[in-house]
Amino acid sequence: MATETPNIIKPTKQRLASEYKDVERTVLARDQYPCTLSSLDPPTHDLAYCQSVLSNGANFADRTVCDILDVKAGGKASKRSDVHEEELRTYLKDCVGATNATRFIFCSSKRAKGTTFASQVSLQQSLARELLKAFEVSPHFVPLLVGEPEYAAPGTYHEFTIQGQLCRQEYICQHPRWDTHTKLLPCSVYMSFHKATAVTTYIVVSGEADSCIDLSRQRLEEALGGTVPCGLPCPRIADPFYFHSIVAQESFLQSKSIITKLRHRLYDALDDVDAYGAGEKFLDRAALRTLTNELHLISQDADSLLSSAEMGTMVIERMQSAHGHLKAMSDVTLLQGFTRVDDSLGYLAQTLQARKRWLLSYKSRKDIAMNLVFNLVTQQDSETNMSIAQATKNDSAAMKTIAALTMIFLPATAVSSFFGMAFFNGQGGKLTVTSDWWLFLVPTILITVGLFLVWLKWNKILSALEIASRLSSRGLTSIRLRFRSDADPDMTEVNSGSSTQSSLGKDISKIV
Missing domain, CATH: 3.30.460.20 (CorA soluble domain-like)
Known part of the structure; x- marks a missing residue:
């Protein structure tokens, strides 16, 4: 596992189709x-x-x-x-x-x-x-x-x-x-x-x-x-495909360092994802965005390496086929050299297949990590929404309190405005109250109590409508089945549905 975080490799510039x-x-x-x-x-x-x-x-x-x-x-x-x-x-x-x-x-x-x-x-x-x-x-x-x-x-x-x-x-x-x-x-x-x-x-x-x-x-x-007997071809290059096999192997060896860097980049990203999943790191959206981008680049590079592995496999397989034709029609004295090239090409073919399997495994692990990142973001959004909902609920409770206080003091304010200051007289430096001051209290109390009763009745009506909307589908189904009960008297479910609908109507009427 790499201890240092490698630099993010940026993809090469896209080639414009207009240049072709x-x-x-x-x-x-x-x-x-x-x-x-x-x-x-x-x-x-x-x-x-x-x-x-x-x-x-x-x-x-x-x-x-x-x-x-x-x-x-x-x-x-x-x-x-x-x-x-x-x-x-x-x-x-x-x-x-x-x-x-x-x-x-x-x-x-x-x-x-x-x-x-x-x-x-x-x-x-x-x-x-x-x-x-x-x-x-x-x-x-x-x-x-x-x-x-x-x-x-x-x-x-x-x-x-x-x-x-x-x-x-x-x-x-x-x-x-x-x-x-x-x-x-x-x-x-x-x-x-x-x-x-x-x-x-x-x-x-x-x-x-x-x-x-x-x-x-x-x-x-x-x-x-090395030295060879005079008059004989060099045994090391007696096979015409000898140099072809060397170039194929060197081309494959170039992939080792590139795939190793890709693997280390993937493991570093997986470590970060695991740390976020375990709660060891704070879910910072900017960091998650960078991590998602890095996983995307890793996926792109893995796809490119898979394509190169496919091309390398195709080159080796075609070379094996051509070499097989040549080997079948060659002198038996050269079979030893031909067999060595055969072994080399077979090893390269199997190694490329192993590379492809590892690259597919890297892509699979990347997909799992990407899904985990998406789930972490979704969980964070859910927690944020729950916090917002809780805050909204608290604000709603506060608003209800304010509304109740408003209902208490609003009638008095309205009545006092209506009557003005006719009950109070200030003469000779003294404040006197008329004997009709009770006219202020009576309408104020009656209007306040009336508003509370209207508010309670309105809440019951809203609750009844909400219950009716939730059970409307069940009620409609029961009504449809009730009309079919005459044709099939054994439909106990219909009767049950009808009674349910009837009881539902009674409950709603009681609430209202």
Whole structure:
């Protein structure tokens, strides 16, 4: 349990819908990428959309900067940083005819105006086209290359020989972003594997200094640090999905600190709710308003993390399916490495499911705490209303006393005003009273007593009307049943109802 109350995390600014613009599709050019791909799938790939994205020069940098990690046969790895245009173009030419190799091309992206998706990749436009053509990259990856936030399922594409053997496989995905309070650029990974040549190609695009990719690259380079027999592929990356599994795991690890902070925020809020419920804290409405707002923000963050967990689960499950196809058609000598990746993906899938269950549990506890806050506020309002009612009752009693005193003194005042001062004479410095002074007392007493009698009679009439209104529904039902008693003499309830109605009338008449 956290001892310090964390700062309330404010949600990111809402993105205006007016800022979104549809991609204007250009006229399809049949002689240009991606129409020239042999692995094209027209029902899935929007060719005009891809060509429109590639034709926007603002999506691409003026100068190419990328990193290349190349693993040749025998496990010898070479790393080149800050590769520019000519060096990358030369590398693409050298890749033609390569066998038993795994190559990684890491590109970065940054925020930029005038682009299709508010993101610019660190490749020149012409060189990006050459890269896509050289590796026969699926059109599915084109919008991801330039930073489109993709919320759809990952893409898996297979090519088979006439004999039904796997020839080529592609797997494309975008990993979820767990930190919803930071505007992070998408992390997209493309992988293709040619079975005949045993060549695996990775193209990775992420934001500058993306911790997920930086740590994944570090782990990959650490795995390549061992020595292997000459002429054999490095056993640690014999599985084409090896790096995919590393990135998926690092993406998941990013969620730990974020979910931990969310849990501590929830527990702190629950402690405050428990303190209010136990009466340890005064029910301050301003504090309850702040607490309610904090629980609402926690619910929003939990929903966002649940969506990220769903996306991560979908990525892993699709990766497991694609990996299963590849494993079933691979050499038995590579099964050991394939099994390790299988175990890693299975662990990630189960862990993501566990994360989802915990997040659902947090939301449930938040809902219970929110209901308790509402009940506490309702109880406080009820107590306030009872206090107001009691004060009103006391005021009513005081007003009745004042009214009674008014009824006592008002007749005397009226009579004295009527008679004036005719009973008193002041002559010679002496005050004398006439013999008719009793005329003042007689009407005053009679009028006062008469007013009290009228008031008592009026209260009895009001009480009788109130009793009649409460029992009117029962009385009306009895009257209806009484008219049916002739047709059914066994209706004892009718007679009882009639007698009740009769007695009710007698009681009311007595009261009146």
